[in-house]
Amino acid sequence: MEQHEFDVVVVGSGAGALLAAIRATDAGLKTLVVEKTALVGGTSAISGGGIWIPDNHSMPKSGLRDSVQAAFRYVKTCARGLASDDRVLAYVETARHMARYLGEIGVPYRCVPSYADYYPTLEGAMPGGRTMDPMDFNAGKLGVQDLELLRPTSPGQLVFGRMHINAFEARSMLARERKAKFVLMWMMARYFLDYPWRNKTRRDRRLTGGQALVGGLFTALRKRGITLWLESPLQSLTEKDGRVTGVVVRRNGQDVTVTARRAVVLGAGGFERNQQMREEYLPQPTDQAWVATPPDANTGDAHRAGVAVGGVLHLMAHTWGAPTIYVPKEEKYRAMFVERSMPGCMVVNARGERFLNESGPYPEFQQAMFANHAQTGGAVPAWIVFDATFRANYPIGPIMPAMAVPDAKLRKSWLNTVYWKGETLEELAAQIGVDAQGLVASARRMTEFAKTGKDLDFGRGDNVFDRYYGDVNVKPNPNLAPIEKGPFYAMKLNPGDIGTKGGLLTDRDARVLRADGQAIEGLYCVGNNSASVMGPSYPGAGSTLGPAMTFAYRAIAHIVGKPIALEHPELLEQSELLESA
Ligand code: FAD
Numbered sequence: 001m002e003q004h005e006f007d008v009v010v011v012g013s014g015a016g017a018l019l020a021a022i023r024a025t026d027a028g029l030k031t032l033v034v035e036k037t038a039l040v041g042g043t044s045a046i047s048g049g050g051i052w053i054p055d056n057h058s059m060p061k062s063g064l065r066d067s068v069q070a071a072f073r074y075v076k077t078c079a080r081g082l083a084s085d086d087r088v089l090a091y092v093e094t095a096r097h098m099a100r101y102l103g104e105i106g107v108p109y110r111c112v113p114s115y116a117d118y119y120p121t122l123e124g125a126m127p128g129g130r131t132m133d134p135m136d137f138n139a140g141k142l143g144v145q146d147l148e149l150l151r152p153t154s155p156g157q158l159v160f161g162r163m164h165i166n167a168f169e170a171r172s173m174l175a176r177e178r179k180a181k182f183v184l185m186w187m188m189a190r191y192f193l194d195y196p197w198r199n200k201t202r203r204d205r206r207l208t209g210g211q212a213l214v215g216g217l218f219t220a221l222r223k224r225g226i227t228l229w230l231e232s233p234l235q236s237l238t239e240k241d242g243r244v245t246g247v248v249v250r251r252n253g254q255d256v257t258v259t260a261r262r263a264v265v266l267g268a269g270g271f272e273r274n275q276q277m278r279e280e281y282l283p284q285p286t287d288q289a290w291v292a293t294p295p296d297a298n299t300g301d302a303h304r305a306g307v308a309v310g311g312v313l314h315l316m317a318h319t320w321g322a323p324t325i326y327v328p329k330e331e332k333y334r335a336m337f338v339e340r341s342m343p344g345c346m347v348v349n350a351r352g353e354r355f356l357n358e359s360g361p362y363p364e365f366q367q368a369m370f371a372n373h374a375q376t377g378g379a380v381p382a383w384i385v386f387d388a389t390f391r392a393n394y395p396i397g398p399i400m401p402a403m404a405v406p407d408a409k410l411r412k413s414w415l416n417t418v419y420w421k422g423e424t425l426e427e428l429a430a431q432i433g434v435d436a437q438g439l440v441a442s443a444r445r446m447t448e449f450a451k452t453g454k455d456l457d458f459g460r461g462d463n464v465f466d467r468y469y470g471d472v473n474v475k476p477n478p479n480l481a482p483i484e485k486g487p488f489y490a491m492k493l494n495p496g497d498i499g500t501k502g503g504l505l506t507d508r509d510a511r512v513l514r515a516d517g518q519a520i521e522g523l524y525c526v527g528n529n530s531a532s533v534m535g536p537s538y539p540g541a542g543s544t545l546g547p548a549m550t551f552a553y554r555a556i557a558h559i560v561g562k563p564i565a566l567e568h569p570e571l572l573e574q575s576e577l578l579e580s581a
Contacts, residue, residue: 002256006032006227008559009247009260010267011234011302014042015210016526016548017267018217019098022105023556024265025224032258033226034249036233036297039151040218042269043293043499043528044545046154047210048167049134051109051549052542053095056132058111064129068092072571074117074124079535082315085572090508090554091533093567095546098553099132107216108135112167116464117540118361127464131541133167137212142219144200149230150218151294152203153211156327156334156398159184163191166208174338174394175472213545232256237264237305237523244309244522263522263559265552266512269293270500270528271300272319281316281502283370285380290324290496292335298499302529306504310520311512314531316502320544321366323382324496325397328413333496334397336384337362341469343481344390346446347493350378352429352438354446357458358384359466359479363538369495381492383432385425385439388485393471397491420490428488443483453477499544501532509563510555524555 007029010021017033018040024031039045054071071092079088099109109132117125139147159165165173165187173180190206192198197205207215221228235248235255246259271277272293277300278286307313323340324333340347341359349355349372356368372379384396392402397418399410407421415421422428425443429436449455453476461467461479470478504512504525511519512530527548534543557564566572 002251002254003259004032004256005259005261006030007260007262008032008265009034009258010265011247012036012042012266012268012527012529013040013228014267014269014527014548015044015213015217015545016552017265018214018221019549020265020267020526020552020556021226022217022220022224023101023553024559025226027556027560029262029560031226033221033228034232034234034247034258035228035230036268036301037294038231040149040228040230041151041210041214042297044548045151045210045214046157046294047213047498047545048541049209049211049213049545050167050542051099051132051546052130052540053099053132053546054092054130056096056099056111056130058109058132059129062111062113062129064111064113064126066126066129068568069571070124070126071130072124074122075534075539077122077124078119078537078539079533080537082535083531083533086566087506087508087533089566089568089571090564091547091550094554094564095550098550101553102549105220106141107137107213107220109133110135115468115541118465118538120463120465134209134212134216136166137207137215139203139205139207139215140197142215142222146218146222147201147203147215150211150215153209154332154334155330157209159187162202162204163187164204164206164208164211171469174342174469176393177472234268234302234305237309239309242521244520260522263524265555266302266306266504266523266525266529267527267548267552268302268529269298270503271303272298272497272500274299282319282500283317287494290333290494292322292324292333292496292498295331298528302525303503306512306523306525309523310514311504311523312515313502314505315536318501318532318536319366319497320363320499320501320538321495321497322362323365323369323493325491325493326417327398328417333494335362335496335498336397336493338469339394339396340384341466341479342390342394343450343471343474343477343479344483345384345386346442346483347382347384348434348439348442349376349382350434351376352435352440352442354442354457355379357455357460357466359460359469361465361538366495366497369493381494383434383490384493385428385443385483385488385490387483387488389481391489418491421487423487425488428490432490432492446480447482447484450477450480450482453480455480499528501528501534501544503528503530506530506551508554509558510551511558524559526551526555
């Protein structure tokens with residue numbers, strides 16, 4: 001069998017894995033990255049790239065004040081005892097240092113001042129600023145050849161199928177701010193006038209979101225000359241005397257053993273693409289096809305490899321849930337993050353009844369679907385229903401607003417696959433198999449709520465989080481408008497996800513733990529490969545990528561013998577006292 005030797009072997013090429021490799025190399029370690037697919041970046045590359053970083057360096061510039069103490073209280077409440085306090089504290093303390101490091105290696109971030117935490121009424125929550133977005137990244141720094149190796153973003157995140165759009169621009173357009181049309185004109189001019197670049201590739205030079213994040217990390221990886229093996233899936237871990245000593249990977253059809261003198265860092269994503277594991281661990285019904293992550297990539301390989309050397313699994317019944325929709329010819333389902341927050345739509349079950357706040361956080365959405373399905377048997381799938389006014393003004397899934405792309409110009413194959421249409425609500429109800437009386441009653445009630453601005457059933461638009469994605473022109477509640485003008489439309493929503501959050505249990509330095517709580521020497525784990533530090537919750541946008549990279553940062557410090565000490569251990573003592581009080 002072929003033999004190789006490195007100090008550190010990193011498995012996977014998502015954000016956490018790449019950051020681990022870069023940091024390890026900066027610390028003088030000879031590092032190898034092995035990636036299963038032919039492309040770099042995993043789900044991280046197709047993500048929004050947002051990271052949730054309490055008390056970050058960019059907040060004071062926006063006049064925001066935060067503290068580790070407040071963030072600790074908030075995440076601890078969110079995590080509901082399913083992540084250890086010292087791990088939570090390690091996260092909220094180290095995340096800001098990691099964010100600064102990102103800037104130093106050429107991947108700068110800035111905070112989004114008005115993007116609220118997902119549970120803005122909990123103690124310690126912030127009305128904005130903890131979510132940070134990557135600055136746009138010039139793909140010229142990476143080069144066209146490597147750009148082709150960067151997993152491309154999903155079609156849903158491109159404007160006119162070509163141009164990248166960043167979160168600030170997307171929000172401006174969705175919220176129909178006045179500057180939106182200038183933003184669009186600028187984007188188009190910038191893309192189409194860039195002849196030198198367009199002669200080389202169709203892909204946009206300006207990378208945004210997850211493309212900017214992974215494009216930047218990939219550039220940093222190349223600058224350091226780090227060895228990268230694509231199409232080289234991890235098969236198993238090697239061990240000696242209870243210590244992990246390396247990996248076996250499949251390369252060019254052969255098993256290759258690689259010795260890791262110091263450590264193996266697992267960052268091979270979740271198990272969302274493994275139907276068997278979904279059926280074993282997740283709430284039912286479940287289907288890997290409903291997932292918005294790259295097909296065939298994250299199948300829990302490294303979960304199993306970790307268990308085989310004694311690691312324990314935790315939080316396996318949880319996902320980073322989000323409603324998803326099917327679009328013909330696309331390789332994966334699309335997550336519906338924000339469109340459902342815009343005014344003039346509602347989500348109903350088979351009885352035509354609403355059962356949730358449509359503008360609420362997407363993970364809650366999936367949980368509400370399962371809860372209602374258990375009661376009524378009719379919330380999987382659920383239906384998002386909207387009227388002609390909504391259709392005219394807002395994009396939804398792959399469908400652009402009717403004022404830009406009227407029904408006659410929509411792809412014929414999308415009718416009755418992506419969207420359903422009826423001249424009346426009764427006609428629509430018959431098509432989608434929903435109770436017509438219930439649907440009409442729900443639409444009437446929403447129309448009443450829109451007049452007063454108060455959703456008496458689910459409080460839609462009552463908090464800053466809901467209103468972040470609303471129409472600034474709609475009063476009194478930017479999330480509520482009548483649903484009364486035909487034709488009416490519906491789209492089918494599945495309880496999908498953007499990754500699973502259960503995985504190998506780790507300590508605050510990302511070391512994989514055995515059932516007795518002892519760490520496995522030489523084995524570290526980050527990202528969705530590990531059990532989330534957020535427990536079952538999603539405290540704010542960026543709660544998966546932020547921890548993935550922060551624990552990679554902490555892991556390397558530990559590997560080089562300089563573990564990052566807790567800055568505020570007294571908070572742990574206080575929390576223990578509170579619990580025993
Ligand atoms: P990944 O990024 O998926 O990387 C795992 C890598 O490991 C893959 O490349 C995979 O091919 C590889 N791999 C798998 N098995 C093996 C093996 N056996 N050997 C070697 N390699 C292997 N989260 C946020 O925090 N902020 C956001 O803004 C955000 N936006 C999102 C938007 C969308 C549309 C989606 C789908 C997700 C979004 N997420 C976001 C979620 C986030 O992208 C994922 O949770 C995160 O990328 C997971 O990172 P990871 O490194 O664990 O896995």
